[in-house]
Amino acid sequence: MTPAARLAAAASILDSIAQGRQPAEAVLKAWGGANRYAGSKDRRAIADRVYKVLRARGRLSWIMGGREDGRALVIGSLHAIDGLPLEEIEVLHAGDGYGPRPLSKQERSRITAGQGELPGWVAAGLPEFVVEDFKAIFGERWADEAHALMAPRAPIDLRVNGAVATVEEVEVELREAGLDVSRTPWSEWGLRVPSEPPPNIQALEGFKAGKFEIQDEGSQVVCWLAGAEPGTTVVDYCAGGGGKTLGLAQAMGAQGKLVASDVVNKRLENIRPRLQRAGVEADLVLIGQNGGGLEDLNGQADLVFVDAPCSGSGTWRRRPEDAWRLTAEEVEKLHGLQVRILGQAAKLVKPGGRLVYVTCSMLARENEASVDAFEAANTDFRPVAVAELLSAGQLTDAARARFNELTDGARLRLSPLSADTDGFFAAVYERTA
Numbered sequence: 001m002t003p004a005a006r007l008a009a010a011a012s013i014l015d016s017i018a019q020g021r022q023p024a025e026a027v028l029k030a031w032g033g034a035n036r037y038a039g040s041k042d043r044r045a046i047a048d049r050v051y052k053v054l055r056a057r058g059r060l061s062w063i064m065g066g067r068e069d070g071r072a073l074v075i076g077s078l079h080a081i082d083g084l085p086l087e088e089i090e091v092l093h094a095g096d097g098y099g100p101r102p103l104s105k106q107e108r109s110r111i112t113a114g115q116g117e118l119p120g121w122v123a124a125g126l127p128e129f130v131v132e133d134f135k136a137i138f139g140e141r142w143a144d145e146a147h148a149l150m151a152p153r154a155p156i157d158l159r160v161n162g163a164v165a166t167v168e169e170v171e172v173e174l175r176e177a178g179l180d181v182s183r184t185p186w187s188e189w190g191l192r193v194p195s196e197p198p199p200n201i202q203a204l205e206g207f208k209a210g211k212f213e214i215q216d217e218g219s220q221v222v223c224w225l226a227g228a229e230p231g232t233t234v235v236d237y238c239a240g241g242g243g244k245t246l247g248l249a250q251a252m253g254a255q256g257k258l259v260a261s262d263v264v265n266k267r268l269e270n271i272r273p274r275l276q277r278a279g280v281e282a283d284l285v286l287i288g289q290n291g292g293g294l295e296d297l298n299g300q301a302d303l304v305f306v307d308a309p310c311s312g313s314g315t316w317r318r319r320p321e322d323a324w325r326l327t328a329e330e331v332e333k334l335h336g337l338q339v340r341i342l343g344q345a346a347k348l349v350k351p352g353g354r355l356v357y358v359t360c361s362m363l364a365r366e367n368e369a370s371v372d373a374f375e376a377a378n379t380d381f382r383p384v385a386v387a388e389l390l391s392a393g394q395l396t397d398a399a400r401a402r403f404n405e406l407t408d409g410a411r412l413r414l415s416p417l418s419a420d421t422d423g424f425f426a427a428v429y430e431r432t433a
């Protein structure tokens with residue numbers, strides 16, 4: 001493919017991403033499958049362009065006069081990210097072969113006008129409606145938090161399955177497979193590999209043997225903070241893909257009763273092969289939207305872990321397309337759902353047991369506001385100070401030293417800037433009566 005044809009392909013893929021809900025990665029994969037003439041270098045160049053645009057979409061749209069179509073965003077990226085002068089952009093838009101058509105008068109004038117003074121939200125690279133939230137949460141460093149969340153490519157973190165392998169052993173295996181592996185700073189069981197060039201983790205023998213799973217270090221940390229103990233009854237209330245279920249099972253040393261529930265059966269079914277690979281047993285329970293299906297555990301669980309449905313805004317560095325799909329109305333709906341789920345899940349906790357609330361969101365409405373509402377309605381739940389949770393054996397000394405800075409006392413916030421993890425929020429409660 002010519003460089004111009006690659007740009008045209010990137011523009012059309014960006015349009016498909018904007019029109020649907022599928023992850024950008026899946027849209028790119030489908031495009032590669034349907035356009036076999038594109039070689040691996042072409043696909044790589046197209047994916048690079050697509051992600052470059054998605055990470056800077058707000059700024060590029062602003063520069064192009066508010067246009068949001070793939071063509072305009074690609075033109076904007078050639079100018080504002082690659083720094084190409086107008087003449088070179090015109091050469092790439094000569095309209096030859098499979099390349100994009102020539103620039104319109106308006107497009108040309110957008111480029112010659114330059115960027116001008118950018119409003120704060122545009123410069124920070126966030127959707128406009130979340131900026132006030134970021135300012136309120138992060139104060140002066142809000143724009144740095146935004147950059148860290150949207151800009152760089154995140155590394156790939158692995159959690160070693162202590163029931164099957166040691167960290168040292170997996171480290172050696174990954175190094176022998178040619179990967180540049182390092183220890184993660186906060187989780188004793190975490191290893192980190194670069195995401196570029198993309199490693200095929202699932203093809204590794206160690207992965208197939210259940211020695212490790214792909215799991216962001218932040219996600220590992222919230223499992224460890226929950227303090228699941230061997231021989232206890234633990235409910236992973238919103239089990240989804242089962243990432244946390246496996247982490248909780250590891251903390252339990254595979255002893256006790258582990259229940260993984262969700263309202264979507266397909267998700268629960270997808271956990272089955274993961275449990276098998278890791279050698280873990282758990283009861284998979286399909287529950288109703290009102291929590292029906294777990295009545296026999298009312299007041300019985302030592303630990304109920306609520307990894308609530310959320311905007312996923314803490315993972316925008318991996319899926320920047322999601323930032324531009326989220327609306328304020330959706331956040332509001334999620335907040336309502338989170339409060340409802342917390343109330344339902346709390347019923348399962350026995351006196352003296354724990355309730356853990358986790359999101360991978362950066363937004364206060366899904367984090368602080370949701371637990372504020374829970375606390376107001378459930379005075380029989382006492383917030384547990386994060387300092388009390390840091391003795392978990394799966395956390396490193398570095399985590400013990402650092403996490404006190406990342407909490408206001410009872411609520412922990414991890415972010416790409418502060419912890420080099422995805423964005424996570426966690427609050428832990430003990431049932432007092």
Ligand SMILES: C[S@@+](CC[C@H](N)C(=O)[O-])C[C@H]1O[C@@H](n2cnc3c(N)ncnc32)[C@H](O)[C@@H]1O
Nearest residue numbers: 238239240241242243244263264289307308309
């Ligand atoms: C953030 S995801 C969970 C991710 C999962 N824990 C993991 O680590 O892979 C949230 C999950 O909550 C589930 N969910 C949505 N509404 C629910 C409800 N009312 N009760 C329980 N789970 C619900 C969704 O189906 C989704 O799988």
